[in-house]
Amino acid sequence: MAEQSNIVEMNQTTLRFADNVGVFDLNVYVPKGTIFGLIGPSGCGKTTTVRLMLGLYKPDSGTIRVMGRDPRHFSHTLRERIGYMPQHFALYPNLTVIENVRFVASLYGMNPLTRGRRLREVLNFVELADAKHRLASKLSGGMQRRLELAGGLVHNPVLLFADEPTAGVDPVLRGKFWEQFRILRDQGHSLVITTQYVGEAAYCDYVGVMRQGRILAIDTPESLRKRAMGGEIISMVVQPQDVLPATQALIHQPLVKSVYHRPTHGKPGLLQIYVDEASEALPVVFNYMHTEHPEINILTTEEYTPPWDDIFIELMQEAEAGSV
Amino acid sequence: MFKPLIRLFAFYGKEFNEVRRQPRLVLSLILGPFLILLLFGLGYKGTPPPLRVALVIPESEMSDPRVERVKQIIQDKFVLVSTTSNEQEANQLLDQGRVDVVEVFPDQIEEKVTNGQQVWVAFRYDKINPIDEQWLQYTGYVEVNALNQALLMQTAGEMQDQAAETNIMLSVARQQLDRLNENSTEQDRAQTRETIDELQDVVAILVANPATAEKVLGPDTDPAELQKLSENLQALDQALATGNIEDQKQQIQETRDQIDRMEKITHTLSSTPSQALVQPLMLDYQNVRGKSLDLVNFYAPGVLALILQHIAVTLGALSLIREKLLGALEMFGVAPTSMTQVLMGKISAYTVFIGIIALLLVLLLVFALHVPFLGDRVSFAVTLILFILASISVGLMLSTLSNSDTQAVQLSMIVLLVSIFFSGFFLPLEQFHPFARWIGYTLPVTHGMQSFINIMLLGKSPTLFNWIWLAGIFAFTMIFTMIAWGRQFRRLR
Numbered sequence: 001m002a003e004q005s006n007i008v009e010m011n012q013t014t015l016r017f018a019d020n021v022g023v024f025d026l027n028v029y030v031p032k033g034t035i036f037g038l039i040g041p042s043g044c045g046k047t048t049t050v051r052l053m054l055g056l057y058k059p060d061s062g063t064i065r066v067m068g069r070d071p072r073h074f075s076h077t078l079r080e081r082i083g084y085m086p087q088h089f090a091l092y093p094n095l096t097v098i099e100n101v102r103f104v105a106s107l108y109g110m111n112p113l114t115r116g117r118r119l120r121e122v123l124n125f126v127e128l129a130d131a132k133h134r135l136a137s138k139l140s141g142g143m144q145r146r147l148e149l150a151g152g153l154v155h156n157p158v159l160l161f162a163d164e165p166t167a168g169v170d171p172v173l174r175g176k177f178w179e180q181f182r183i184l185r186d187q188g189h190s191l192v193i194t195t196q197y198v199g200e201a202a203y204c205d206y207v208g209v210m211r212q213g214r215i216l217a218i219d220t221p222e223s224l225r226k227r228a229m230g231g232e233i234i235s236m237v238v239q240p241q242d243v244l245p246a247t248q249a250l251i252h253q254p255l256v257k258s259v260y261h262r263p264t265h266g267k268p269g270l271l272q273i274y275v276d277e278a279s280e281a282l283p284v285v286f287n288y289m290h291t292e293h294p295e296i297n298i299l300t301t302e303e304y305t306p307p308w309d310d311i312f313i314e315l316m317q318e319a320e321a322g323s324v
Numbered sequence: 325m326f327k328p329l330i331r332l333f334a335f336y337g338k339e340f341n342e343v344r345r346q347p348r349l350v351l352s353l354i355l356g357p358f359l360i361l362l363l364f365g366l367g368y369k370g371t372p373p374p375l376r377v378a379l380v381i382p383e384s385e386m387s388d389p390r391v392e393r394v395k396q397i398i399q400d401k402f403v404l405v406s407t408t409s410n411e412q413e414a415n416q417l418l419d420q421g422r423v424d425v426v427e428v429f430p431d432q433i434e435e436k437v438t439n440g441q442q443v444w445v446a447f448r449y450d451k452i453n454p455i456d457e458q459w460l461q462y463t464g465y466v467e468v469n470a471l472n473q474a475l476l477m478q479t480a481g482e483m484q485d486q487a488a489e490t491n492i493m494l495s496v497a498r499q500q501l502d503r504l505n506e507n508s509t510e511q512d513r514a515q516t517r518e519t520i521d522e523l524q525d526v527v528a529i530l531v532a533n534p535a536t537a538e539k540v541l542g543p544d545t546d547p548a549e550l551q552k553l554s555e556n557l558q559a560l561d562q563a564l565a566t567g568n569i570e571d572q573k574q575q576i577q578e579t580r581d582q583i584d585r586m587e588k589i590t591h592t593l594s595s596t597p598s599q600a601l602v603q604p605l606m607l608d609y610q611n612v613r614g615k616s617l618d619l620v621n622f623y624a625p626g627v628l629a630l631i632l633q634h635i636a637v638t639l640g641a642l643s644l645i646r647e648k649l650l651g652a653l654e655m656f657g658v659a660p661t662s663m664t665q666v667l668m669g670k671i672s673a674y675t676v677f678i679g680i681i682a683l684l685l686v687l688l689l690v691f692a693l694h695v696p697f698l699g700d701r702v703s704f705a706v707t708l709i710l711f712i713l714a715s716i717s718v719g720l721m722l723s724t725l726s727n728s729d730t731q732a733v734q735l736s737m738i739v740l741l742v743s744i745f746f747s748g749f750f751l752p753l754e755q756f757h758p759f760a761r762w763i764g765y766t767l768p769v770t771h772g773m774q775s776f777i778n779i780m781l782l783g784k785s786p787t788l789f790n791w792i793w794l795a796g797i798f799a800f801t802m803i804f805t806m807i808a809w810g811r812q813f814r815r816l817r
Contacts, residue, residue: 054658076327079660090651092338094345099338106334107659109327135345151655161658 006065007032007159007190008053013062015052023048023213026062030192030206035185037204038194039312045213046194047087050163053192054084067159080108083157085148087164087194093137097128100136101150108155119154125180126150142173149180160184162193166200178203198312209315216319225306228314231257232278234285235304238269242296246271249293255281269299278303331661335669336676339643343677353681357631358688364627365620365693372459375424377402378414382431397470398427401463418450425449425460427467437475445471473602480598483539490526490540491590494583497523501580504569517564523583524557541589553582617696617781624695625776626749632682633715633769634740639674640719641732644809649729653812663806663813671716678712698783707779707786710794711772717801718768724808743769768797 008030016022023045030036038046051057052064055071064071069078091100101123105115123129126146131139136147145165152160162181166174178200181191185205193204201207201221208218217224226232238246243261250259250273257274264270275281286301343350379398381391386409398404405423408414414426428446430436436443447464451457500516508516530537530550537545556579563572616622647653647666656666689695697704718739726732744750746764753764764770771793775786 051654056654056657076660079658082658084655084658086651086654088651090655092342092650092652094342095338099341103334103338104655104659106330106337107656107661109330109660111326112330 005031007067008036008192009063009065010049010053011063013052013059013064015048015057015059021213022060023052026052026215028208028215028218030190032190033185033188034205035181035191035193035203037201037207038192038210039198039201039207040196040210042196044210046210047163048213049210050161050192050194054082054161076109080155081158083152083155083160085152085160085162085165087167089136089144089148091136091144091147091151094135096133096135097123097139097147097150098132100147101132101154104151105154110155118156122150122154125153127176142169145169145173145177149177153184157189159190159192162191164194164196166195166197174200198308201308201311209312211316211319216315224315225308225311226276228311228318229274229306231274231276232281233304233306234273234275234278234282234301236271236273236285236289236301237267237299238271239297239299240268243269243271245293246289246296246298249289249296250285253285253288255284272304327660328665331665332669332672334661335666336673339670339673340677353635354684354688357627357685358692360631361620361624361627361689361693364623365618368619370619372456374403375401375460375463376405376422378406378408378417378423378426379404380411380414380426380428381407381409382429383409384431385429385433393474394429394471397474398467400470401467402427415448418448424451425464427464476602477598480601484594484596484598484601486540487590488594491587491594493519493523493526494587494590498580498583498587501576501583504576508569513564513567513569517561520557520561520564524554524561527554527557540593541586542593545589549582553579553586556582620693621695622781624689624693625780626747626773628682628685628689629711629769629772629776630740630743630747630749631685632678632712633718633743633767633772634736635681636674636678636712636715637719637722637739638733638736639678640670640716641722641726641736642719642729643670643674644720644723645726645729645732648812657813663810666813667720667802667805667809671713671720674716675709675712678716679708682708682712695780697780699779700785703785704776704779707772707775707791707794710791710798711768711775714768714794714797714801715772717798717805720805721801721808724805739767743767746770747773749773765793766797768794 006029008028010026010028013026013028014022014024016024026049028036028049038049040046048057052059053066053071055066055074058072066074067078067081069075074082092103095103098119101119102112102115105119106112110118120129123132126149128143128146128150131143136144139147145168149162149165152162166177169177174197181193182203185191201209201224204221206218207221207224209216209224217227219227236246236250240263246269247259247261250256250271255275257276259274260272262270262272273281273285275285282301282303286298289296289298377398379395381394385391391407395404395407402425406414406417411426411428414423414428417423418426426446426448428448430443430445433443445468447460449457449460451460497516497519500512500519503512504516527550530540530545531547531554534545534547537547537550556575559575560572560579563569563575569576644653647656686697690697719736722735722739723732726735742763746756746760747753747767747770748764749769753761753770756764771790775790778784778786
């Protein structure tokens with residue numbers, strides 16, 4: 001990542017609360033025009049990290065630059081280019097959807113005479129145009145989160161911070177949220193998004209995995225997957241009686257790093273073959289088995305993408321073992 | 325260029341919309357205080373209930389006809405529940421709460437008074453409320469005054485009767501002396517001598533008993549002059565007896581003059597109404613403002629100030645706490661807005677909102693309850709704005725000391741309680757020690773109430789003292805709030 005292209009940079013940033021909790025030695029770089037996902041369990045320091053980036057907290061040590069400025073000294077002009085969707089609903093239950101959005105627009109200094117079109121756009125974007133006269137207190141949880149997103153986007157910010165936007169939201173709506181984030185990214189916005197749902201890492205361009213106030217790993221989703229699992233995986237199903245000869249055959253193939261027998265209820269002959277690049281290795285391995293070991297009956301062979309939960313658990317275990 | 329204004333009006337509009345979404349709140353804010361005043365006016369009598377008394381009269385005095393007169397006087401101020409000669413029985417009534425006071429008369433009142441002693445009427449009660457006690461003592465004082473007055477009237481009447489009799493005797497003596505000369509007949513001299521003998525007896529009694537002399541001739545009687553008259557009468561009597569009147573002409577004239585003076589005195593005494601003798605001075609009340617106000621009218625400006633302050637303090641106290649609990653402060657911390665804009669936006673919205681409530685309340689007071697509004701409307705408006713600003717800022721300051729809605733409301737209630745006791749609403753500020761008066765001065769309601777009374781009821785301008793205090797409270801509490809909230813704004817830690 002070239003330094004000039006980073007919209008957020010944190011260097012060795014530490015903030016300690018009482019009882020030795022906080023965030024420690026954070027090194028985060030968010031390239032412009034990307035979605036940066038900060039993933040970790042509840043209480044791991046995601047919100048603290050975002051608040052540091054927004055200047056709401058002052059770090060004990062280290063430096064933070066957001067759009068080239070120390071967040072503690074943001075100018076009003078620079079603040080107008082930042083959007084924020086806090087973790088908890090921070091809008092007003094006794095105001096309607098449109099009144100809430102108008103209020104945020106006014107906070108950001110948007111001219112009441114000329115902002116009407118933008119308000120309509122953003123309400124359409126979050127699919128709340130039909131509910132604009134409904135009181136915020138009468139909205140469902142998902143609609144409230146969308147209203148919050150509208151508040152974060154109404155002034156068309158360059159950089160949006162969304163703190164757990166999908167928490168407590170049903171899977172369909174979560175998918176919609178990420179769809180909207182990707183649209184924003186495609187429009188040139190940069191996004192820093194925190195989430196507890198590790199599966200959402202797949203939607204990000206870059207992912208930082210946090211645990212107990214520390215970044216365990218930070219990379220693209222694919223690289224993280226490889227790193228966690230020790231490479232990519234090819235899934236091969238053979239007849240149960242062929243498991244042993246197939247394993248012995250595969251470990252002699254140069255592209256194969258390791259082979260594990262992972263029988264499941266419907267697939268007693270399931271083998272997981274670890275390689276560096278699954279897309280490259282898959283045809284080579286298949287041909288090798290077909291030509292060198294035709295006696296082994298291969299039922300299926302495919303690239304296997306492990307779920308993010310598994311990847312996350314791997315990363316956690318590695319961290320606990322002190323190897324990350 | 326207009327962005328700061330747009331931000332300020334963002335809060336203005338937000339607060340206004342939030343309040344108008346709660347019509348029941350608005351209605352209760354306007355109608356609530358009005359109904360409180362109305363109920364106060366309808367329900368408050370303004371006079372304490374009559375005190376119930378058990379009267380204890382000595383057995384020996386029970387048959388005295390004057391007891392009935394005493395009872396009548398007592399019943400002017402008290403409800404006479406029982407008349408008894410048994411003091412213990414009366415005390416039981418007091419213990420049982422069936423009477424408020426036991427009034428005990430001693431025996432032989434007349435004898436003691438005649439002997440120049442004071443007589444004590446005992447009032448026994450068991451009040452713990454100092455105001456009740458003051459009222460009871462005052463009522464007792466008024467009753468004993470009335471009894472004293474009745475006694476004096478009786479004594480004065482007796483004195484006037486004696487003076488009238490003496491006056492007649494003096495008049496006869498003077499006329500006989502005027503007719504006495506060398507040509508007077510033996511019969512004239514004998515009649516004159518007879519009169520002088522009677523007069524000598526009277527004067528002898530007066531000389532011997534100065535108290536009686538004062539009764540008959542008034543308090544300015546000179547004993548030496550009475551003695552001289554006695555001597556002159558004696559000499560004259562001897563002269564008449566010897567028939568040597570010519571040599572006693574000068575003495576006759578001197579005696580005649582003395583009798584003339586005494587005649588005039590006794591005439592004045594006997595002809596003056598006894599009421600004028602007993603109560604020479606009377607009170608003439610005159611209220612230069614026409615008449616005093618009824619209680620509703622008098623308390624209306626105070627209640628108005630108290631209620632407006634409470635609304636403002638509560639709104640101010642809850643306002644920032646709610647933003648904090650909602651998480652909106654975090655949003656403000658990220659947005660391009662300042663703490664000053666947040667506070668000013670809120671203050672301006674609340675000022676307009678409370679100002680509208682105040683206007684509606686004043687209209688209701690003036691047109692529905694007929695509370696006078698004699699003063700200048702501009703002065704009232706300026707005072708009202710200063711008062712509302714000071715009250716809201718006190719509320720905002722309270723929000724810096726609170727961590728929850730409940731705490732904010734509790735602190736607002738404490739301010740209300742302090743206001744009731746120390747603002748001069750019920751108890752005049754002048755009755756407090758100076759240090760306690762300062763507590764009152766730090767409350768907006770003290771100055772709001774004084775100014776409203778001045779403007780509405782007296783038609784005067786509010787004092788500069790009140791305006792300066794209101795501005796001072798606003799400035800101090802705002803600075804405090806800015807410092808306290810400023811620490812949290814954009815700095816969650």
